[in-house]
Amino acid sequence: MTLSRTHCAIWAAAALVAPAPVAAQQEAPEAAPEASAEAAVSGDLVVTLLGTGTPTLSETRFGAANLVQAGGLNLLFDAGRGASIRVAQAGQTPGTLDAVFLTHFHSDHVNGLSDIYLTGYFVGATLKGRTEPFQIYGPTGTKQLMDGLQAAHSWDIETRRIDEGTPEATAQVVAHEADEGVVFEQNGVTVTAIPVNHGQNMFPAVAARI
Numbered sequence: 085m086t087l088s089r090t091h092c093a094i095w096a097a098a099a100l101v102a103p104a105p106v107a108a109q110q111e112a113p114e115a116a117p118e119a120s121a122e123a124a125v126s127g128d129l130v131v132t133l134l135g136t137g138t139p140t141l142s143e144t145r146f147g148a149a150n151l152v153q154a155g156g157l158n159l160l161f162d163a164g165r166g167a168s169i170r171v172a173q174a175g176q177t178p179g180t181l182d183a184v185f186l187t188h189f190h191s192d193h194v195n196g197l198s199d200i201y202l203t204g205y206f207v208g209a210t211l212k213g214r215t216e217p218f219q220i221y222g223p224t225g226t227k228q229l230m231d232g233l234q235a236a237h238s239w240d241i242e243t244r245r246i247d248e249g250t251p252e253a254t255a256q257v258v259a260h261e262a263d264e265g266v267v268f269e270q271n272g273v274t275v276t277a278i279p280v281n282h283g284q285n286m287f288p289a290v291a292a293r294i
C-alpha cells in the first residue's frame with residue numbers, strides 16, 4: 085500500500101508497490117511507457133505507471149494514472165491530467181480500457197477522467213471506441229461524479245449520437261461504488277478496495293490490491 089498525503093499517491097498492487105512520486109524538478113520529459121500493446125496474457129500482470137505527477141503543472145509529468153494489464157484486460161487506476169495521452173503512448177486507447185478504477189476524488193486523480201470517458205466512445209479504427217457502457221469503480225461518490233460528467237457533456241453525447249451515429253450504449257455509465265472489499269472479478273483478475281487514511285477530511289479513499 086502506498087500513502088502520501090503530500091502527493092496524493094494512493095495505489096498498490098500485489099507484489100508491486102508504486103514508488104511515492106518525487107517533486108518534479110529539472111526532470112527529463114517522460115518517455116513513452118513500455119506497456120504491452122496487447123493486453124497481458126493470463127498469468128501475467130503488467131503494471132505501467134502512466135503518470136506520477138501532482139496538481140502542479142508540469143511539462144514532464146502527467147497526473148496520477150496506472151495501467152494494469154492482466155487476464156487479457158486493460159485496467160486503468162486513476163485518471164489524472166493527460167491520462168488519455170499516456171494510455172495511447174502505452175499502445176491502448178480510452179476505448180480499449182475494460183474498466184477504470186478511482187482511488188479518491190482529488191483533482192489530480194480525476195481531472196483526466198472526462199477525456200477518458202468521452203474519447204472512449206469514438207468508434208473507428210483509430211480510437212477503437214468501446215462497444216459497451218463505460219465501467220467505472222470507485223469509492224462512494226463515484227456515481228455522483230459520473231452523473232455530473234454526463235450532465236456536463238450531455239450536448240456532446242447527444243450530438244455525436246445523432247450526427248455521427250455513436251452507439252447510445254457507449255456513452256452510458258455503469259458506476260460501481262465500494263469503499264472496501266472485492267469490487268471486481270473477471271478473467272481471473274480480482275481487485276480489492278482497501279480503505280486508507282489519506283488525511284483528515286479526505287474520506288473515502290482506497291488503495292487497490294490486484
Ligand SMILES: [Zn+2]
Nearest residue numbers: 091092093190
Ligand atoms: Zn489525494
